[in-house]
Amino acid sequence: MNPAIEAKSLGKTYGSVTAIDNLSLTINSGEIFGLLGPNGAGKSTTLRILITVLQPTSGTATVLGHDVVEEADTVRSLIGYVPQERAIDRFLTGREHLELLGDLYHLPKAQALQRISELLKLVNLEEQADRAAKTYSGGMKRKLDIACGLLPNPKIVFLDEPTLGLDVQSRLRIWDYIRQLREQGITIVMTTNYLEEADQLCDRLAIIDGGKIKVIGSPKELKAGLGGDRLSLTVKESQIEKLDRLSERVQTLPFVRDIRRNDNGLDIRVESPEKSLPGVLDVANRLDCQVDSIEYHRPRLDDVFVAFTGRALKGEYPEVVEE
């Protein structure tokens, strides 16, 4: 399969600040690829280099075989971009946005008009198309963003945090929409800081933290790669001093792969569910350490994240901002 995108040792520094460092990845045609990481990790920087609005300070990248710096205009004509903020002009109507973009992509008038009416139908904005964007709700603005991103009939669509701040329904609709795009053979590159989104939607993803790629793989591979399920326990404050001893003892148990201590408990990677739960509780009992709560689950993407970055991703869905 021909790679749609290849990045080799991309780096971007602003003076003394390094946004991304030695970042390499390959994205295959027709897949949904995610860049997962917390705010400031470098996902947006990477995306913006790939869509040519930012120049790398080191390394190279090609999109559909064209270098993003040397052949920037070619790349631009082949891709679509759906930015994170609602990059729209309040005073223009939805249709006028699309008309403007049609001209910026140098589409002939007739072709542009047809494309515009197709898109408006596709994203369900026909009714509001001729109202000023300032009258649009958050969801409508998103739809307009998507229509704009698809206008040039791109082979690759880049989405920057596509469901940020949306309510559950809109989020699910957008996910479906992204899957539909993939059905049409379009490659999708998206950034996200939502674990659930990366898990459910992406064919493959790269975990980015502190400007570096920590790991790349499909959600399934990554979770399986952890080699084990997770057992988390917390203890009450009075028992915290016993945690270190508990940790030492638990570590010696045969089915324990890995153990990590946090503020008020332990995260333990274990092999078999049947033996681990009673086994750990037994050790705690012997130490007279009262366990406050205990939780067991199969590997999740946030475990993968913790494993590769050493900390949790604070990316659970925040309160809905609009609609």
Add this chain to the structure above:
Amino acid sequence: MNFPHYKQEVLALTLRWVRRLSREKFSMLFTLVQPMLFWLIFFGSLFQRAADIEVLQAPNYMSFLAGGVVVMTVLNNGLAGGVDLLFDKENGFLERMMSTPIHRTSVILSRYLFVMAITGMQILVILGIAFLFGVTPITGLLGIGVIMVIGMLFGIGLTAISMAMAFSVKSHGDFFSMLGFLSLPMIFLSSALVPLSAMPGWMQALAFFNPMTWVIDAVRPLIITGWEAAIPQVAMALVILAIFDAVCLYGGAKAFQKAIG
């Protein structure tokens, strides 16, 4: 460079500004009835008797002032011209545009064309109102044409400065502060309100280095003195403007490059 494509981009981008202006009724009205008109009418009338005709070398203060107000209009429009691009930068619209295969200069050119078109209309309104107060440009329609050309040329450098500010400031508050900081001194340290010869020494010296002074001193004779006096001044202004514009465009281009990464 592909000219048909370039034309398509620039026209579409300029249309955007036109559409926006026509949507903001209040703003449109304000554009035509602009503050500069008030400067002309009120200052012009207020200082009628206080102004010394011999010092001014003009029939009255209003005819003297008209030239200054025309250039002040160009100044204010030019320096403020980049503000919409600042908003575009802040809300991501600029980035959206830059992700399309447009020539990197079409955004700037479209903004310039729009701002200068508006400025041109305003100059005509100012000269029209001045006419009602008895100020008739002595060089007639051709002279008015030359005034417009000089105004547009001055506008190039000013819009470049404005874009440079728009692309360099961290917040739009900074933009407006800088705008105020630049425009008022430029107006007072020029021959807009008072001839150079009537200024105190230190102001004269500073005004001498202000490109605006040279522009006004080319526009003013086109209104009140005549072709003979005007032509050498116009020639001088063109030279100054060539340098001014080159410097500003260079600075603006640098700021733009830096902003788009």
